[in-house]
Amino acid sequence: MAITKTENNTYQLRLYYPQDVQEILGVAKLYSKTYKTKKEAKEAKIDFYAKIKEVRENQDKNAFELGGEALFKNFYNDVWLDAYTSGLTSNNTNPPTAVTISNTKDVFRLHILPMFGKYTLNYLNKKKPLF
Structure with missing residues (x-):
């Protein structure tokens, strides 16, 4: 598997994790x-x-945690929101509608960001059972 062009003119990257890396990271x-x-897909x-x-080489460090010391609210504003509004965070070929985007922004603004916005991504990943 590798890079394929989708119907909405984006490129999907699909790669398999090796078995030993799956065990280290605990990923699918x-x-x-x-x-x-x-x-972008080739660079990724x-x-x-x-x-x-x-x-x-270094099994203690999780290399897949990019920007793990960033605050959740900064990650939301700088990275996730743009990707979500352009439809890149889903396997669905259509981007979300304007109403869906508006409702999602409201949920984050009113509920999620006040609760998790001040924590770093690493902190939230390590404290999953508490939330």
Whole structure:
């Protein structure tokens, strides 16, 4: 598996995690993500294999935690929201409607960000059972 073009002119990257890396990270077999351009997908593919190598060399460190010290509210505003509104966070081929985007922004603004916005991503990942 590798890079394929989708119906909405984006590029989907699908790669399998090696068995030993699955056990170290506790992830599913398949990595799948959609990118706006083929160039971005190729760069992500190269980055994926570099991180596999890094995880194998240093099993204590999770190389897949990008920006783990960033606050959740910053991650939401800087990374996730743009990807969500363009339809890149779902396997669905259609981006969300304007009403769905508006409702999602309201839920984050009123409920999720006040509760989790001040925590770092690493903190939230390590404290899953508490939330």
